[in-house]
Each structure stands twice: as structure tokens, then as C-alpha cells.
Amino acid sequence: MAMEEKERLRSPSVWLPRDPGEAVRLKEAFGGDAVYVAGSTLLRTQWEAGTAPVPAHLIDLASIPGLDRIEETDDGLVIGSLARLRDCAAHPAAAGKAPLLVSAVKAIAGASVRNQATLGGNVVYRVGDSMPALLALDAELIWHDGRTEETIGAAEWLAGPSARPGILTAIRLPDRESGMTSNRRRWFAFHKVGRREAFVPSLVTVAIAASVAPDGTIADIRIAAGGGQTVPRRLTDAERLLAGRIPDAELLEHVYDAALEQYAPAPDPFAADSYRKRTAANLIAAELWKSLREPDRAGKGDGDASESID
Ligand SMILES: Cc1cc2nc3c(=O)[nH]c(=O)nc-3n(C[C@H](O)[C@H](O)[C@H](O)COP(=O)(O)OP(=O)(O)OC[C@H]3O[C@@H](n4cnc5c(N)ncnc54)[C@H](O)[C@@H]3O)c2cc1C
Numbered sequence: 001m002a003m004e005e006k007e008r009l010r011s012p013s014v015w016l017p018r019d020p021g022e023a024v025r026l027k028e029a030f031g032g033d034a035v036y037v038a039g040s041t042l043l044r045t046q047w048e049a050g051t052a053p054v055p056a057h058l059i060d061l062a063s064i065p066g067l068d069r070i071e072e073t074d075d076g077l078v079i080g081s082l083a084r085l086r087d088c089a090a091h092p093a094a095a096g097k098a099p100l101l102v103s104a105v106k107a108i109a110g111a112s113v114r115n116q117a118t119l120g121g122n123v124v125y126r127v128g129d130s131m132p133a134l135l136a137l138d139a140e141l142i143w144h145d146g147r148t149e150e151t152i153g154a155a156e157w158l159a160g161p162s163a164r165p166g167i168l169t170a171i172r173l174p175d176r177e178s179g180m181t182s183n184r185r186r187w188f189a190f191h192k193v194g195r196r197e198a199f200v201p202s203l204v205t206v207a208i209a210a211s212v213a214p215d216g217t218i219a220d221i222r223i224a225a226g227g228g229q230t231v232p233r234r235l236t237d238a239e240r241l242l243a244g245r246i247p248d249a250e251l252l253e254h255v256y257d258a259a260l261e262q263y264a265p266a267p268d269p270f271a272a273d274s275y276r277k278r279t280a281a282n283l284i285a286a287e288l289w290k291s292l293r294e295p296d297r298a299g300k301g302d303g304d305a306s307e308s309i310d
Helices: 003-010 020-033 039-051 084-089 094-097 099-106 119-124 131-136 155-160 238-243 249-262 271-293
Strands: 014-015 036-037 057-060 070-073 077-078 141-145 149-153 167-173 186-195 202-212 218-227 229-235
Touching: 003 070, 020 057, 020 141, 020 167, 039 070, 057 218, 070 094, 077 094, 084 094, 084 099, 084 119, 094 099, 094 218, 099 131, 099 186, 099 202, 099 249, 119 131, 119 155, 131 155, 131 186, 131 202, 131 218, 131 229, 155 229, 218 238, 218 271, 238 249, 249 271
Parallel strands: 014 057, 036 057
Antiparallel strands: 070 077, 077 167, 141 149, 141 167, 186 202, 202 218, 218 229
């Protein structure tokens, strides 16, 4: 490698845009020679592993004021894309309105990485462990293409092409409790299974959110599964079976079969597809079974009782 090239790789130019429009204009000007940088935790692993080149230009999104906000609005909880995972996990509004997301975020990497990594970086990664929770919460992603903002559902975005012009500015979680009859409660479950207990990439990640009536009738249910390099997806067949029903052992057998059928994990060198499919289906059926056996827990909706993190 020429001396000049080595020098360039050692010291890429760092750009500090003041607004999304400037960030996008920089990217348009430098094209493939530039990347957006948030916490840089994922980018650095790619650069070190040689799976992505160190570009000549880094566009540091942390310089844009307000992108790290976390706030309750009339449209729900809005989390800026530059909000660090640590702050998402600790923020009272997130704990109150999105305990499922808090559970997912706490299961990502270790504290040192969470201090640096952002929720937006995890979303743009597409296979990040927050994504199943965001799908279960019916999250909306707010993008800025340099001129205007566009809001797109997380599921719709995942179904589209991975490269998208512009930057992700925020993640919005619609408030599902407004309009809900007072005797219904939100219920959720989250599981991440890896090759050891913690600080490990996922093999399977499962998230469920629903509202539950006092008699156990389930409504407004979303089930999502991902893990490893699997782009997370909603398991809509299992959802349809459960909507408007009180789960019993027989129904859960059908839910298990539907999840087994619809969950399609990407190949993983550490675990067979069949193991990961059975794991996802088992976790979903087991969580629903627990909600049935412990209806008072399901009805709390405070996130502690029904939450579980592996
Ligand atoms: C030791 C270690 C353990 C890890 N464990 C996990 C884990 O358990 N689960 C998990 O999901 N991940 C894990 N990761 C991966 C990574 O840390 C997280 O996914 C993190 O959330 C990425 O966020 P970031 O801010 O660091 O992203 P960055 O590295 O800054 O960016 C990631 C990608 O997103 C793009 N990008 C970032 N923000 C935006 C934006 N707002 N708009 C447009 N593009 C953007 C970047 O250009 C880049 O392509 C781990 C990483 C390390 C180093």
C-alpha cells in the first residue's frame, strides 16, 4: 500500500454538520468515500475486521443538536436516533412508556458499548437486538433526506432495500394506551438467547407486545423474532391465531407451529436453523403460557413482572 494511502486511512477527515440537511449534502458530495457515524461501535468492528473499508470522510451525526433527545409527545415517545443505548435504558419516559424497548436495549452488548452506541445505529444495522422490540411496539422511523422528513413504519422499512438515502433522525413509539379501555393493560415479553448468558451476539431474539383484558383475552398483539444476522420480522400467522382469544394449551400448540413455520433465521455458523426455529417458537409459547398462568402479572403492564431477559 502506498504511503499516501496508509496516511489517509490513519486520519480520515471528520465533518461536523449542524443539521440533517448539511449531513446529507456532505454524503452526496463524497459518495462512497464517506459514512455517517453515530456511536461508531459497529463501524469500528467492521473496520477492524476488514469487512468495511475505513472511508476518507466521517460525517459525525453527534454534532447535530437535538438528535439525542428522548421526549413524550402527543404522538407518543420520540427517541432521537443519536440517543445512546445507556440513556434509552435509564430514561424515565422510556421506562414508563416502553419497558419492552428498555429490556431489549439492556440486553445489547455490555455497559461500555451501551455508553457509546446509539439506538439509531442499532436500527440502521437492521439486525440489531432492538429491532424485534421496535417491531412489536409498531415503531415509526423518521428519516431526513436533506430536504424533507419522511416517516415510515419499522416493518415497512425492514421489508425494503437496506440502503436508503438520508439519515434516520428519530424513532417514534405510538402511545398504545390512549384510547384503550381502562380495564385493559399492556403486556410484553422479551428474550434474547445467545451462546452464553450475557455480552454475546444473539442467536434468537423474540419480542411480544399485546393488550390483555382481565379475563386473559388478547388483543393488539405483535410478535417479532430476529437474532444473529436474521433481519427481524413480525410473525403474523401466530398473531392472527391469538387475536381476540384467551390462550389455552391447545391454541398455544398452534401458535408454536405457526411461529416454527414463519420464523426463517439466516444461516448461523454457531447454531442450526432447526434449533433456532424451535427456540423462537418455544419462547413465544412459553411467554404466552406464563401470561395465562399468571394473569395478575400480565395485567400489571409495568414491565417488571412480565419482562424477562436471557
Ligand atoms: C463488543 C460489541 C458487542 C456488541 N453487541 C451487540 C449486541 O449484543 N446486539 C446488537 O444489536 N449489537 C451489538 N453490537 C453492535 C453495535 O454496538 C450496536 O448495534 C450499536 O447500537 C450500533 O450503534 P452505533 O451508534 O455505534 O452505530 P455506528 O457504528 O456509528 O453506525 C452503524 C451503522 O449505522 C449507520 N448510521 C448510524 N446512525 C445513523 C443515522 N442516524 N442515520 C443513518 N445512518 C446511520 C452508520 O453509517 C453505520 O453504517 C456490539 C458491538 C460491539 C463492539
